[in-house]
Amino acid sequence: MRRLAIVVLILGAFAVAGPADARQYPWMRLPPTPTLPKAERSGLAPVNGIRMWYAVFGHGSPVLLLHGGLANSNYWGLQVRALAPKYEVIVLDSRGHGRSTRTGAPITYDLMSSDVLALMDYLHIRRAAIAGWSDGAIIGLDIAIHHPERVTKLFAFAANSDPSGVKDVDRSPVFTAFIARASREYRQLSPTPTQFKAFLANIEEMWATEPHFTDTQLRHIRVPTWIVDADHDEAIKRENTDQMAALIPGAGELILPEVSHFAFLQDPVMFNEALLRFLAER
Numbered sequence: 587m588r589r590l591a592i593v594v595l596i597l598g599a600f601a602v603a604g605p606a607d608a609r610q611y612p613w614m615r616l617p618p619t620p621t622l623p624k625a626e627r628s629g630l631a632p633v634n635g636i637r638m639w640y641a642v643f644g645h646g647s648p649v650l651l652l653h654g655g656l657a658n659s660n661y662w663g664l665q666v667r668a669l670a671p672k673y674e675v676i677v678l679d680s681r682g683h684g685r686s687t688r689t690g691a692p693i694t695y696d697l698m699s700s701d702v703l704a705l706m707d708y709l710h711i712r713r714a715a716i717a718g719w720s721d722g723a724i725i726g727l728d729i730a731i732h733h734p735e736r737v738t739k740l741f742a743f744a745a746n747s748d749p750s751g752v753k754d755v756d757r758s759p760v761f762t763a764f765i766a767r768a769s770r771e772y773r774q775l776s777p778t779p780t781q782f783k784a785f786l787a788n789i790e791e792m793w794a795t796e797p798h799f800t801d802t803q804l805r806h807i808r809v810p811t812w813i814v815d816a817d818h819d820e821a822i823k824r825e826n827t828d829q830m831a832a833l834i835p836g837a838g839e840l841i842l843p844e845v846s847h848f849a850f851l852q853d854p855v856m857f858n859e860a861l862l863r864f865l866a867e868r
Contacts, residue, residue: 611844612844612845612846612852612853613760613816613817613818613844613845613846613852614759614760614846615760615852616760616763616764616767616848616851617848617851617852618851619660619661619663619767619771619851620660620661620662620663620664620851621660621663622641622643622659622660622662622663622666622677623643623663623666623667623670625641625642625643626642626643626644626645627641627642628640628641628642630685630686631704631705631708631709632708633701633704633705633708634681634697634700634701634704635689636681636686636687636688636689636701637686637687637777638678638679638680638681638686638687638701638704638705639659639678639679639684639685639686640676640677640678640679640705640709641659641676641677641678642674642675642676642709643666643669643670643674643675643676643677644669644670644671644672644673644674644675645673645674646672646673646674647673647674647714647715647738648673648674648675648676648711648713648714648715649669649673649674649675649676649714649715649716649717649865650676650677650678650702650706650714650715650716650717651665651666651669651675651676651677651717651718651722652678652680652702652716652717652718652719652721652722652723652725652726653677653679653680653683653684653719653720653721653722654719654720654721654722654744654847655683655720655721655789655792655793656683656764656765656768656772656786656789657683657684657719657768657771658679658683658684658685658771658775659677659678659679659684660684660771661719661850661851662677662850664850664851664854664858665717665850665854665857665858665861668854668858668861668862669858669861669862669865672862672865673715673865676705676709676711676714678702678705679775680698680701680721680722680725681693681697681698681701682785682788682789684771684775684776685775685776685777687777687778688778688785692788692791692792693788693789693792694792694796695721695724695725695728695792695796695797696728698721698725699725699728699729699732699733702725702729703729703733703736706736712736713735713736713737713738714736714737714738715737715738715739715740715741715865716729716730716737716739716740716741717740717741717743717861717865718740718741718742718743718745719743719744719850720743720744720745720821720847723741723742723743723744723745724742724745724746724797726740726741726742726745727740727742727745727747727797727799727804727807727830728797728799730807730809730811731799731803731804731806731807734807734808734809737809738809738810739809739810739811739864739865739867740807740809740810740811740812741811741812741814741861741864741865742811742812742813742814742830743814743815743849743850743857744814744815744816744819744821744822744847744849745813745822745827745830746797746822746823746826747797747798747799747804747826747829747830748797748798748799748826749793749794749795749796749797749798750823750826751822751823751825751826751827751829752793752821752822752823753819753820753821753822753823755820755821758820758821760820760846760847760848761820761821761847764848765786768782769782769786772785799830801833804830804833804834805833805834805835807834807835807837808835810836810867811834811836811837811838812837812838812839812840812860812864813827813830813831813834813837813838813839813840814839814840814841814842814860815827815840815841815842816841816842816843816845816846816847816849817841817842817843817844817845818844818845818846819846819847820846820847821847822847824841827839827841838864840860842856842857842860845857
């Protein structure tokens with residue numbers, strides 16, 4: 587396992603924030619959801635009984651960006667702008683999320699992984715790099731374990747390998763604010779705008795019971811992988827991050843400083859530099 591470190595001084599935050607004003611620290615803020623730039627093409631793909639929304643940007647080697655639970659592809663807006671000059675960037679709204687539909691079947695990580703593979707087939711993408719955040723990173727790990735031939739490399743930010751690796755997010759003001767925002771965005775984007783409560787209950791059940799990647803499965807990942815997290819992640823236990831990085835052969839472990847589960851919004855420059863460095867490695 588390779589351990590990597592990126593040291594970034596966020597002087598502005600500490601210049602204005604004293605001990606009595608912790609709200610100014612980057613990891614305690616939830617910046618606005620970005621917008622996506624104009625896509626080369628976008629649409630609704632018929633996959634596994636649903637209509638999955640996707641958009642494609644730029645040209646080059648394909649990179650899939652997979653968002654976290656309850657979110658949507660707009661959250662990747664700052665990363666799309668950084669990657670599209672060098673790569674073909676594909677974003678998608680996971681089953682039931684954002685603009686994508688869902689069926690009556692419970693949403694699971696295996697099912698969402700199958701959706702991603704079906705979208706790749708629909709877009710005629712044989713292999714792609716995957717960068718995932720939270721549930722998106724878990725989907726990336728699932729694909730790397732079960733379908734390694736479809737993945738060139740995996741940047742897994744804020745994943746857990748087992749429900750025991752998750753903290754009590756109900757105690758986090760930032761995560762509480764995110765769920766409230768997700769509810770508003772669901773009403774704005776979803777083809778079923780009145781069903782957020784049922785959707786949330788399904789996702790919370792999945793979080794409570796999945797995933798269950800075994801040590802053996804992690805040891806057999808051969809896809810070049812970075813396991814990435816934030817030093818103030820309010821959702822993921824550090825010991826689970828360390829364990830995954832130690833088990834995956836040759837994996838790099840990167841802990842981003844002074845950010846949280848929403849690092850790609852809180853310090854997009856640092857996050858994008860790490861992602862671009864990873865994608866450029868041979």
